[in-house]
Amino acid sequence: MEKYKVILVDDEIEAIQAMEHKMDWDGLGFEVSGSATNGVKALELVENIQPDVVITDIKMPYMNGLELAQKLNNDYPNIHIIIFTGFDEFEYAKEAVHLEIEEYMLKPVNAVELSDCMERLKETLNREREEKLNVKKLQNYFQDALPVLRTNFFVSLIEGRVNETEYEKFLSAYQIPLEGPYYCSVVFHTSEHHVPEGMNPLLLSMSVEHEIKERIASELNCQEFMYLGNTVLIVSLDSEDKATELTDFCDRFCRWANRVIGAVVTAGVGRYCDSLLNISNSYEGARKAVSYRVLYGTARAINIAEVVPREQTVAVQSEDTKMHELFKTIYLGNVKDIESAVEREVEKLHKSAATVNQYHLSVMEMVGAFYRFCANNFMDFNDFFEEKENLYEKVPELDKATLMKWMKKAAVAISEKLKSARNNTSRRLITDAKNVVAERYMEPDFSLDTVCSVLGVSNSYFSTIFKKETGKSFITYLTDYRMDVAVRLIVETNDKSYEIGEKVGYLDANYFSYVFKKKFGVSPSKYRKSPE
Template sequence: MYKAIIVDDEAVVRVGLKNTINWQEHGFELTGDYANGRDAWEAIEQDKPDLVISDISMPFMDGLELAGLITASYPYIKVIILTGYDEFEYAQQALRLKVSDFVLKPITAREIRQLLDKVRSEMDEERQRREDLSRLQSQLKQSFPILKERFLERLVAVGLGRAEIEDRFAYFGLAPLAAGSVAVVADIDDFGDRELLSYEHDVEFLRFAAFDIFEEIAERDRTIVFRTREERMVAIITGEGDENDIYETAFRYAEEVRHHIEKFLSFTVTIGVGRIVQSAELLPGSYKGALSALDYRFLHGKNRVLSILDLEGQPEAASLPNLSWDRKLVSTVKTGSIREAQDLIEHGIAELKKSRVPIETCFLQMQKVVLSLMNAIQEVVPHDREGSIDSQMMLMEVYRFKTLDEIEAWLKQVVSAVMTEIADNRNHFTNTQIHRAIEYIETNYANDKMSLQELCRHVLMSSSYFSLVFKQNTGETFVEYLTGVRIAKAKELLQSTGMKFYEIAEQVGYADPNYFSILFKKRVGMTPKDYRDRLAKESGT
């Protein structure tokens, strides 16, 4: 029900309007009638009616002056002017004041009723629009986090132009990215051995708890985080420093997330780290690299931080875009077994047979598969080591076969050769990095500040993956190996020089002579003094 008032200095008009109109029937409650604009304005300020029906000519304050005050202070109040003055100047002024209607007296009760119905209809429409706008604004506010996540997902998965990125970053209140950025993607391995009483509810709660940790740790660095529709957690880490500093920040962040989720939630995540890109438009390349690193979970196990640089190194050329035939095949070629890859090939060929598509379509499909395999090779295998499989990768070779069964057998041979080459290259790359690490240790063992983090920065590997492959290759941890090198150098100095024990300790990287002596005895079975005495006795001097 809308509120209305009447303003007219003629009492007969006011009484007539009150008594001849059933106001409630037309959606209005008549809350007052006033003989001049001044009294009416006081009532308007206090009660704020929805409709004012006013004459023009009145004492103290006329109708147009009243309409001007209403328009200035309460523009949502409707004003209808009833007047006996048929002058264009009045009508013009009423239009300027945005009066809803300008009606000449005399006016019948029927015309008044029609006028009220018309005004009520307009007010209903306006109220509906306001309610719709309010509802939309409320919905937008509720949907804002989801809209932000979908934008960020498009940014890393599809790629966007600079103008749209700048516009959307400003809209969502995101700080612009610095010169270097890297994508970090976390995926829950499983939920451990816990019993979930209400599976769906508990799983969603655990995912929320994991993302809460992911988000909380991100707040310490310049990092944007969000979740994808595949329930992965993504961080975009950016910085102005050199690439080593950005990688170190990414690895530290990923390790801390992995550790806290395992410690506080009792389940594990595997985290992939992509390659650094120089602008927001290139983020899909880093995101793709992080997803590729996650694929290696099958090979290296769960609960790890895996960097695409550790696993595949820097690509020597831009890789081809992903093509459509089952991404699982390329993923399996890079991280799975030959048997699994062959099973996927058999499944793909069987699907082609079922589809009964023309032979040309089959040839095109096989060419796409070959292109995807070539893409995998370009990503993983250096150009100078691709020669052994070039003859099998000719795109036109598929056209020499007459049946899908022949193509299947040929494709299995190609995949087997590719997987062998990739495995050899991966071992070669890892062995090269470990060899560089060993050379660095043996060159810098005298530095008492040498640390695992320093060594990993030198070989550009994450500490988690380096520790894994270093022990696999040497049989020792980094600390054990470094201690072994230092003690071996100390034994040489004890045998070939007359240096004091504290001088030898300093020469091999130990600032504390007592700690050196303890480690030496633990490794050699005797103190440095006993060792030198034994050498002297054996030499007869």
């Protein structure tokens, strides 16, 4: 069985080493996945490692153990926390009761006592894991799914088959409170290709749905149901900017599901709308966002309004639904998949056309579908194929091989245009973010949340794009920018170190010195005496 992950936090390196070497972590069913000498560094490790247990001292620089525990409880409520404290801090440590600390222990650490503690904690973690994957419980939950009539109503709603009269009637009959004024659809897709050993894919999907109901639906004004193997949410939003918060909320769940129950869940978030009668458009956007996992990765949330440039629209007209799979591959941009989809379309065309007139009519419909697709995405179809005049007349006369070659060229060219638009949008986003940093780096509370709020995007999407475009995380970029400014001030001014720290966003002079030395290898004062 996979070992539970532990992070050790203590400002005394010797204490960390003692715990690492004196304890039989492997025999206890744990592995030490990392260590930190202060709470700030510990939070960075938690974000990257997603541990099951954090063992921390109370007295540490920059952020003490209780402050760390408070942040962990707020952002990672499923992490178990053990706190060490000296005898003279016993009363202070009692505050840990309010922070839901697993246990607190007196220093110096006794290996036997800590081993007993970890044995008890392992039993708790095993119970939690067994409860999540208990087959009987999942089967019982499957029988208690939403009533068929209510599910049918939601399915009809996202498929656009409910008129205004029916909509009002069913909302009242089923007592569904969705006040708006804005609405958004979210689709959670659980991969069938990444299933824990011995687990049935269907039961895993039911487990994910159960957790979505408990951890997400219970926190939102929304309705939840299953459709086509996915869990769907129809969410009521009180303002337009809540869509980005919703994306980050869903993103945290996807990461949790991957870490705790081994499910690879991708959440697609559609564009918001101002009427439930239009929720079908949001649902289609959410489904399309899920398909973008091949570009942006799984086990995360993807907002269609962020991955597709705002000046584009991803809607496919109803008369073009026969070519939906082809248009889907065009959006995703894989040339081989596009060409294969074209071949399937042409093969279907030749098999279904019984007469020449039917064939000509079908080919003209295909040309019209391309025209509409380009128009819906603010492109002129003629820009790609100026050499073909009177397409409606000439294309139907092409033989099978020539038609297939022409369609492949058309589809790939359109896909490249869409990809270029997405890349331009990403680069503009990064440029805007860097401009925000240049304007506000001196603010002590400036953070990832700040820049995402200014730009109107989710943390999840922005972090992915920023790392992809710059090669570093946003926090690393912000720290490097501040340190570069600090170096310039050290060289060009006579300001004291703490004054320079305040000018680049650090109110704590000691922490500023710590970050500076970590980057440049010397303290600010020594750097001034002999700058490199």
